[in-house]
Amino acid sequence: MPHDHSDHDHPHSVLPPDPALRVRALETILTKKGLIDPAALDEIIDTYENKIGPQNGADVVVRAWTDPDFRAALLADATPVVRELGYYGRQGEHIVAVENTPDVHNMVVCTLCSCYPWSLLGIPPGWYKSDAYRSRAVREPRKVLADFGVTLPAGTAVRVWDSTAEVRYLVIPMRPRGSEGADPETLKALVTRDSMIGTGLAKDLA
Amino acid sequence: MTRVHDMGGRFGDGPVVSGGENEPVFVEDWHARACAVTVAAGMLGQWNIDIGRHARECLAPKDYARFSYYEKWLAALADLLVEKNLLTLDELRSGQPDGGEATATKTVSRDMVGDVLARGGPVDRPSNIARQFGPGDQVKTLRPGANRLVDGGHTRLPAYAAGARGRIVRCHGTHVFPDSNAHGLGEAPEPVYAVAFAAGALWAAPENPRDEVVLDLWQSYLVPA
Numbered sequence: 001m002p003h004d005h006s007d008h009d010h011p012h013s014v015l016p017p018d019p020a021l022r023v024r025a026l027e028t029i030l031t032k033k034g035l036i037d038p039a040a041l042d043e044i045i046d047t048y049e050n051k052i053g054p055q056n057g058a059d060v061v062v063r064a065w066t067d068p069d070f071r072a073a074l075l076a077d078a079t080p081v082v083r084e085l086g087y088y089g090r091q092g093e094h095i096v097a098v099e100n101t102p103d104v105h106n107m108v109v110c111t112l113c114s115c116y117p118w119s120l121l122g123i124p125p126g127w128y129k130s131d132a133y134r135s136r137a138v139r140e141p142r143k144v145l146a147d148f149g150v151t152l153p154a155g156t157a158v159r160v161w162d163s164t165a166e167v168r169y170l171v172i173p174m175r176p177r178g179s180e181g182a183d184p185e186t187l188k189a190l191v192t193r194d195s196m197i198g199t200g201l202a203k204d205l206a
Numbered sequence: 207m208t209r210v211h212d213m214g215g216r217f218g219d220g221p222v223v224s225g226g227e228n229e230p231v232f233v234e235d236w237h238a239r240a241c242a243v244t245v246a247a248g249m250l251g252q253w254n255i256d257i258g259r260h261a262r263e264c265l266a267p268k269d270y271a272r273f274s275y276y277e278k279w280l281a282a283l284a285d286l287l288v289e290k291n292l293l294t295l296d297e298l299r300s301g302q303p304d305g306g307e308a309t310a311t312k313t314v315s316r317d318m319v320g321d322v323l324a325r326g327g328p329v330d331r332p333s334n335i336a337r338q339f340g341p342g343d344q345v346k347t348l349r350p351g352a353n354r355l356v357d358g359g360h361t362r363l364p365a366y367a368a369g370a371r372g373r374i375v376r377c378h379g380t381h382v383f384p385d386s387n388a389h390g391l392g393e394a395p396e397p398v399y400a401v402a403f404a405a406g407a408l409w410a411a412p413e414n415p416r417d418e419v420v421l422d423l424w425q426s427y428l429v430p431a
Contacts, residue, residue: 010266011288012281014299019277020236025301026284027243029293032303035250039316041242047323049231049238090245093328094378096400111214111364113259114275119326123231123241127224129275135216138366142413147222157416162214164362165398165422166255166329167378192227199224 053122056087057170058191060120061202062184064097065175075099078170082120092119092168098161099172100198105156106171107145107198109137110163117168121193128197138162148199171195173202208351208365209358210267215366215409240276244283246314249322252290256388260360261286331395333380338425339399343374346431347401347423353385354426360388363427367419370407371431375420376400383424397425 015022030036060082064071074081078095082088088095095117098106110116111134116124127133137144141158145151152158161169173195179187182205194200213219225233232238248258261282265273273281287293296304339345349369353359362384378398386394402420405412 010269010281010285011295011298012284014295015280015284019240019274019280020234022277022280023236023240023243025298026280026287027239029297029301029303030243030247030287032301033293033297034313035292036243036246036314037316040246040249040314040319041239043316043319044242044245044323045232045238047319048241052323053231088324088326090323090326093326094330094381096376109214111366112211112362113262125225125229126233126275127222130219130222131213131216132219132222135213135219136222138419139215139409140413141417144222148224157418158414159402159417160419161400162364162367162419162421164364165378165424166381167398167400167422194224194227199222 048118048123052089052119054120054191054193054196055188056085056122057117057120057193057196058188059085060087060097060170061172061191061196062187064099064172065187066184071099071172074172087119089119091115092117094167095120095170096167097170097172098159100174102153102174103155103157104159105152105198106159106161106169107137107141108161108163108169108171109134111135111138112162112164115163115166115168117170120168120170121196125193145199148194150199150201171198173198173200176202176204179205209263210265210270211263212351212365214364237276240280244279245323246319247283247287247292249314249318250292250312252292253286254387255327256360256382256384257390258282258286259384260388261289263360329382329395330379331382331393333395333397335380335396335425337377337397339374339397339428339430340377341374344371344431345374345399345401345428346371347427348429351427353389355385355391356389359385361385363423364421366408367403367421367423370403372401372403372407372421374399375402378422381424383426385424385426398422399425399428401428 114129351363351368353361383394405417
């Protein structure tokens with residue numbers, strides 16, 4: 001294998017030890033070589049800081065809660081439904097929505113790397129990419145849920161989705177009791193990022 | 207044998223520590239630059255997502271364990287840029303172009319970004335390989351979980367699920383096969399399935415016998431059970 005050398009033979013080892021300097025060195029040489037324009041990096045950062053994030057997923061969840069036809073179409077084949085709303089894109093090319101019920105609680109992980117539905121939830125949070133989450137979510141999901149302050153009823157089974165291919169999973173959390181009359185904007189505020197990963201529940205109405 | 211990234215089920219990592227819902231998307235400024243420079247360099251089109259993943263997996267285990275998340279990205283990016291002759295080792299070391307030939311003929315510009323991110327990189331492809339299983343079928347995964355085209359190569363069957371019995375719960379269609387695509391051996395599309403495994407089929411001490419883990423697995427990883 002071309003990559004398999006002792007670690008001092010990896011090209012990355014010639015970069016500065018401080019990661020902030022390392023990224024600056026890479027960005028600078030790529031810019032000087034004419035391979036990238038730093039403004040492209042600004043655009044990528046702006047996209048994921050300001051345009052694409054959990055608000056996209058929350059919109060999908062609230063529509064699923066409030067529109068039975070939408071919910072049925074989403075659960076049958078989510079990708080065209082999500083595309084229609086403008087939430088198709090990088091790391092969101094093949095979407096499956098999985099619905100929590102009193103019988104089954106869904107939770108998403110990527111044990112091999114950090115696969116995550118970027119086009120619906122944005123850039124994954126640090127904990128999702130941590131060794132602790134990646135290693136433990138599949139073996140002891142209930143203890144991991146306890147780390148998030150979540151305890152499931154004894155009768156609820158846990159189904160953990162390990163994102164080993166290019167399919168990206170969106171959890172549809174259970175709609176909070178007593179929220180039947182709430183308007184969509186109020187409902188969206190109840191849909192947390194973690195509830196769409198499955199490490200949290202939707203918030204109750206205040 | 208597996209590589210260092212294949213950590214599903216491992217013991218000893220401690221609690222999951224969340225920064226909460228309101229943590230910034232990028233906790234440090236350099237995280238944002240590291241993410242963006244990696245995404246932008248991918249837009250040069252000199253490698254695919256499977257090659258990119260494999261580059262991270264090929265970090266020395268000691269580096270993989272001590273590097274933070276975006277440090278892994280940066281290290282793998284630097285390695286790929288040199289491997290694909292976009293940068294020389296001297297350029298990486300000195301930060302100055304040495305006049306060598308770059309193989310890419312384009313610049314990743316601000317104007318490209320919106321379209322490329324919106325278009326994404328779908329991996330569904332037509333395939334001549336017939337679907338062998340359907341929902342409800344019992345299957346068994348190969349053991350060991352390993353790339354059978356390239357020794358030590360990229361694969362997406364985690365060690366914890368190798369040699370386990372499960373059942374097909376979804377058919378995802380036919381997708382690019384990473385074990386081939388990560389090594390320049392072609393996209394080799396084939397059927398992919400969501401396969402559910404009872405927790406008791408994977409773990410010595412499952413938390414609850416009704417719990418399941420579902421993995422997306424290529425047909426090449428599966429045999430009838």
